[in-house]
Amino acid sequence: MTAVSALPTAPAAVVPAATVPASAAGTEPLMSVSGLGFRYSRLRPWLFRNLEFSLERGEILSILGPNARGKTTLLKCLSGLLKPREGQIDCGPAVGYVPQDHGAGGASFTVAEMVLMGRSRHLHAFQTPRREDHEAADAAMERIGVADWAQRNYSELSGGQRQLVLIARAVASGSELLILDEPASALDLHNQSRVLTVLSGLAADGMGVIMTTHHPDHALHVSRNALLFVGSDDTRWGPTEELLTGSALSAVYGLPICTPTVGTVSGDRVIAVPDFGPSCRADCPVPPRSVHSIPLRKDLP
Numbered sequence: 001m002t003a004v005s006a007l008p009t010a011p012a013a014v015v016p017a018a019t020v021p022a023s024a025a026g027t028e029p030l031m032s033v034s035g036l037g038f039r040y041s042r043l044r045p046w047l048f049r050n051l052e053f054s055l056e057r058g059e060i061l062s063i064l065g066p067n068a069r070g071k072t073t074l075l076k077c078l079s080g081l082l083k084p085r086e087g088q089i090d091c092g093p094a095v096g097y098v099p100q101d102h103g104a105g106g107a108s109f110t111v112a113e114m115v116l117m118g119r120s121r122h123l124h125a126f127q128t129p130r131r132e133d134h135e136a137a138d139a140a141m142e143r144i145g146v147a148d149w150a151q152r153n154y155s156e157l158s159g160g161q162r163q164l165v166l167i168a169r170a171v172a173s174g175s176e177l178l179i180l181d182e183p184a185s186a187l188d189l190h191n192q193s194r195v196l197t198v199l200s201g202l203a204a205d206g207m208g209v210i211m212t213t214h215h216p217d218h219a220l221h222v223s224r225n226a227l228l229f230v231g232s233d234d235t236r237w238g239p240t241e242e243l244l245t246g247s248a249l250s251a252v253y254g255l256p257i258c259t260p261t262v263g264t265v266s267g268d269r270v271i272a273v274p275d276f277g278p279s280c281r282a283d284c285p286v287p288p289r290s291v292h293s294i295p296l297r298k299d300l301p
């Protein structure tokens with residue numbers, strides 16, 4: 001296992017995993033990962049190496065990074081769908097995995113049947129779902145807000161609706177650890193809020209949640225800790241506000257991003273605002289006030 005100290009020096013509060021206390025409360029982490037590395041073959045580059053983090057009960061960990069950097073691959077390793085090339089994953093509970101691909105395939109199941117499938121790990125082969133399985137599925141559909149579609153055909157739902165159904169299926173599974181690949185990517189603003197609220201509620205109930213997201217705002221909103229893919233051998237884990245700074249996000253995504261604190265109806269929030277550049281329409285009512293220089297990845301502390 002390569003020592004974490006081999007990583008470039010991280011910002012002061014973004015401490016290397018090995019020095020992070022397992023838990024302020026002294027409880028066992030739900031999942032702990034050390035020295036994790038993966039590449040699809042010897043001929044392909046490493047997507048990540050020396051990856052270290054842990055997740056406690058009641059925590060939502062957000063994973064961020066550019067496209068094709070290896071986030072889905074990491075989730076598949078954490079869910080047991082892919083075997084890491086190196087390192088170790090210690091995980092006690094069963095994991096509920098919600099994939100990124102929401103294609104309906106040729107399936108002609110109802111929403112209720114799809115959610116009930118989440119109970120399969122509680123059943124023997126060919127066993128008919130019991131009353132408690134139906135109750136768990138119904139409760140999950142109510143919680144996620146998809147109960148009204150119970151008898152609709154899953155394949156006829158929109159992408160966003162299917163995303164909510166798959167989250168309900170994972171909730172119905174009763175897993176203590178949910179791993180979700182971009183759970184809010186196809187959702188409108190109201191449903192993004194609904195999913196973040198549901199995930200926060202599950203965490204408040206003592207579950208652990210790991211999700212990928214392309215929305216720094218979502219991470220800042222619900223996650224105490226985040227994991228940021230900076231480069232193939234530079235993956236950082238730390239407190240969200242201290243990891244997802246404007247300069248770090250600008251360097252990772254290659255465009256100026258600032259992170260102001262704004263007042264909202266529910267309190268002050270740190271948000272991430274990207275500057276999409278000269279594509280801004282000419283009659284934009286607020287002229288740009290300053291030109292940011294984008295820090296390069298190599299310049300990150």
Ligand SMILES: Nc1ncnc2c1ncn2[C@@H]1O[C@H](COP(=O)(O)OP(=O)(O)OP(=O)(O)O)[C@@H](O)[C@H]1O
Nearest residue numbers: 040044047065066067068069070071072073074100
């Ligand atoms: N089965 C596979 N065999 C070989 N390469 C793969 C396989 N699956 C994914 N890859 C490659 O691994 C890299 C990382 O893919 P991955 O889906 O993990 O990225 P990601 O960070 O989740 O991307 P996105 O943000 O676009 O969803 C990509 O270059 C992808 O083409």
